[in-house]
Amino acid sequence: MPKDVTILTGFLGAGKTTLLNALMNTRPHTRFALIENEFGKEGIDGDMVIRPDVDIVELSNGCLCCSLNDDLLTVLEELNDRSDRFDELIIETTGIADPANVALPFLMLPAVQRDFSLKRVVCLVDAELVEDQLRDTEEAIAQISFSDLIVINKTDRVSTVYLAKLVEMLQGMNPMAQILTGHKEDYPIEAIMAFTRTAIAPDKPGRFTPSRPVAKVPVVKPRSSASGSNHHHHKHSDIVSLSFRFTESMDLTSLYHRLMTLLLFQGQDIYRVKGIIYDQTRKERWIIQSVGKNITLLEGTPWQEDEEQLSRVVIIGKLLKPEDFEKMLRQCLSKESSWQITNSTTLLKTPTL
Numbered sequence: 001m002p003k004d005v006t007i008l009t010g011f012l013g014a015g016k017t018t019l020l021n022a023l024m025n026t027r028p029h030t031r032f033a034l035i036e037n038e039f040g041k042e043g044i045d046g047d048m049v050i051r052p053d054v055d056i057v058e059l060s061n062g063c064l065c066c067s068l069n070d071d072l073l074t075v076l077e078e079l080n081d082r083s084d085r086f087d088e089l090i091i092e093t094t095g096i097a098d099p100a101n102v103a104l105p106f107l108m109l110p111a112v113q114r115d116f117s118l119k120r121v122v123c124l125v126d127a128e129l130v131e132d133q134l135r136d137t138e139e140a141i142a143q144i145s146f147s148d149l150i151v152i153n154k155t156d157r158v159s160t161v162y163l164a165k166l167v168e169m170l171q172g173m174n175p176m177a178q179i180l181t182g183h184k185e186d187y188p189i190e191a192i193m194a195f196t197r198t199a200i201a202p203d204k205p206g207r208f209t210p211s212r213p214v215a216k217v218p219v220v221k222p223r224s225s226a227s228g229s230n231h232h233h234h235k236h237s238d239i240v241s242l243s244f245r246f247t248e249s250m251d252l253t254s255l256y257h258r259l260m261t262l263l264l265f266q267g268q269d270i271y272r273v274k275g276i277i278y279d280q281t282r283k284e285r286w287i288i289q290s291v292g293k294n295i296t297l298l299e300g301t302p303w304q305e306d307e308e309q310l311s312r313v314v315i316i317g318k319l320l321k322p323e324d325f326e327k328m329l330r331q332c333l334s335k336e337s338s339w340q341i342t343n344s345t346t347l348l349k350t351p352t353l
C-alpha cells in the first residue's frame, strides 16, 4: 500500500513545526517519517521535533521546490527501502517553498505514486502577519493558492472580526481550499488529518496547475554558481538566509535585548530568526525565535556531558547584510574570539525557467 503523505507548507514562522509536534503528539501510535527542509545550512527544525522516535531526514542548504528537487526523489527512494519502519510521511517545506514543485513528483510520477499517496497539502497562515507577507513576497501567494487545506494559525493574536475578514480574503484567493482556524493550544488536528484531497475532485481543470510548466519536472538546478561561490539561486526571491555558529558561550539576555532593538528599528526585512543558544550560565540550551517583531524564548533540554555545547543562529530576510548581524551577534558573545559565519546563502532574482 502506498504511504500517506502530507505536505506542510506556509510562510516563514507561520507555525509549521509547532503544528507538526502537536499533530504527532495526538497520534502516539502512528510511526511518522519526516522530511525537514531548510534552505540555510544550519538545520534547526529537526531539533525542534519533540517525538524522539520519528525517522527524520533533514535536507538543508537549499529548497526542495528548486535546488533540492532531485534530492527529494532520492530521499523518497531511501524511505521506500525502509517502508516497514513508518506508517505515514510528512514533508515540512521551507517557509519560502513553492509547494507546487514539492507536490509535483507525487502528482506526476507513477514510480512515486506507486509508493506514496499525496493526501493533503496544508498551508499554515500566520493570522497576524499574512497581509504583510502577501504584500511583500510572492512565496506566500504561491503557498496559499496551491494548498488544499489552509489553516489560519495564531488566531489568539487577532480579533474575531479580523479573522472573519481574513477567511473571506483567503477563500477569495483559493476558492477550492478548505479553510480551518486554530492556534497552538487548540489546533483542529482531527479535521486536518481527516481531510484528503481526493475528496474534492483533484483533477478539475486548473486545480493543480503548477506555476511553471510541468514538462520541466523534476527541476534540477545547480547548487552553486559556476564561479564556485556559495550563492544559491532561487527562482523568484530576494530572500537571504544567514547561518552562524559559535563555540563560545553567548549571553542570552544580551541577545534577547539586542534582537528586540534590531527588530524594532529595522525589523521590516527580517522575516525569521531562530537559534539554539549555549549560555554557560545555564544548564539547558535555550531556543530563541522571532517572527515579525515577536520574540520568544523557550527553555530546551539540558546539555549532555558528551555533547558539544555551541550556539546556532539562522536569520532569514530580504537582502540582509551579514556584517550587520555579525556585529550584533559578536556583541552578545561572552568572549568575542571564536565567532564565525558558517554559511551565507543568497537567493537572487533569476529569470523563470
Ligand SMILES: Nc1nc2c(ncn2[C@@H]2O[C@H](COP(=O)(O)OP(=O)(O)OP(=O)(O)O)[C@@H](O)[C@H]2O)c(=O)[nH]1
Pocket (backbone or CB within 6 Å): 010, 011, 012, 013, 014, 015, 016, 017, 018, 019, 045, 094, 095, 153, 154, 155, 156, 157, 182, 183, 184, 185, 272, 274, 289, 291, 296
Ligand atoms: N501566539 C502564537 N504563537 C505561535 C502559534 N503557533 C506557533 N507560534 C509561535 O510562532 C513561532 C514560529 O513557530 P514555528 O512552528 O517554528 O514556525 P515554522 O513555520 O515552523 O517556522 P519556519 O520553519 O522557520 O518557517 C514560535 O515561536 C511558535 O511558538 C500560535 O498559535 N500562537
